[in-house]
Amino acid sequence: MLNETDMRHLRRCVELAEEALNAGDEPFGSVLVDAEGNARAEDRNRVADGDRTQHPEFALARWAASHMTPEERAGATVYTSGEHCPMCSAAHAWVGLARIVYVSSTAQLTQWLNDLGVPPGPVAALPVNTIAPDVMVEGPVPELAEEVRALHVRLHTGT
Template sequence: MTDDDRFLCRALELACDNALAGGRPYGAVVVREGQLVAEAVNELHLRPDPSAHAEMLALRSAAATLERARLDDCTVYASGQPCPMCLAALHLASVRRVVFAYSNADGEPYGFTTSALYEQLTLPLAAQSLEIVQGDASLWPDNPFALASRR
């Protein structure tokens, strides 16, 4: 069994345990240099936090353990295809590689897919189902981007 197989099996074990405990069937592990750094399950059933996905929680735990936000030397193993939010977080953390077991198509017959959200994100902002409005930035005297760039 390869390291990929071993860590993917751990993500699947976490997902199955979570599903049996009443949660959503998602687990994720973060690995660095062949060592498990963090693992998590989807916790939406435990707390009212829409970002409590397995990948998000595993990334937070790994960043805390490694004391850095950049995880460019890590691989994330996930039981399911990361949703757009998790995928964005993986990119923002500069994760090197992601390995997942079940695709959106695999989860769809069971009601576990984010395909529609992926489709929404391909649309222009004005065409998405979420109303997105750009307000008047000139209402505030300071530009936060300019302030941050001066540091």
């Protein structure tokens, strides 16, 4: 069950996703939060320059590996506007981050993009626990998912 702290961090993820879209990028945003509920780092998608690995979840996993102890990582949560892709799921698990909370699921995003006629990407759209079975995952969050869907519609239709 998500609490108000969870919702506050998820709202920030949606803001970061919109910031990414406004900067000409794909709408994804993420926040890394320690066990005490403090935001330690945040990022947004940065793939518009052609480097398709510049996902915020991957950046936060690298940041955590460099700036947090293994014990701190084991108590941390990554909040994100969209469920991690396989690359980001693996990075999350490899650095030992504990929990992922996402607004919209991989299944939702896949359906939205299909409805918009967007062809699938080169990597299979798989849920986090298919890649990282021991990572605690919560989501989707229906009360925010429509905002994320609207960002993807705007990206692909301009409206």
